[in-house]
Amino acid sequence: KVIIESSRIGDDFLKARCLSLLFDVNKEYALDYIKKNVEWMSPSILSTTMIGLSINSKEKLKIEGINELISKIIIRYNDLSNDSFCKELLAPSHKFFQDSFFQKLN
Template structure:
């Protein structure tokens, strides 16, 4: 990939964060365009991708729960320690898509030495948050596959 492509992606993602769109003349959903740009940037410059994922995830004015979940998923691949810290700090306020990404990320590392960093308290909080969010049937459906994988990876303790 060329440096020009990298600069273009960085410029577009910066525009998305600052203005809410990547390209002024595009009719596509800017959140979808941002996700696509992040995928492309990841293959060119993973550090830049990580930077933009963090920026989007931490901003209340940028993106939506689905893009935030996408960014958290990328962060589990790019910087799992940061992703775990984010999950630990925000688990009780996560939306369904972000909680689903958190469950996927933890399940992804459940059979590695990184699992030693997962506390029983964190796993219990994820189950508690799931129970609360899953009261909404649509949210439950959004998280269904992530929840099934999480249950296989982490035993639920009795309440």
């Protein structure tokens, strides 16, 4: 939590790894972090977000406003995917995310 919340630690890959671990040990905190930060996520953190939510999509995710959150993630993905490097980096997690949540959006 300290690493993810720190403004002094600028390593987004480290923060993404911490978020991944938080999905395992404190899912509520991870989901809260995502809801608060989705609009500013770096590609690595967004990728971890999409993977974490996809892995947990089979469970009943008790997230108030899940459809809104999914929409915000898609908007952030679209913003980042304007850059070809980011789009390539996000492609596998985006595919997994789409496969997991497509029916929820339609």
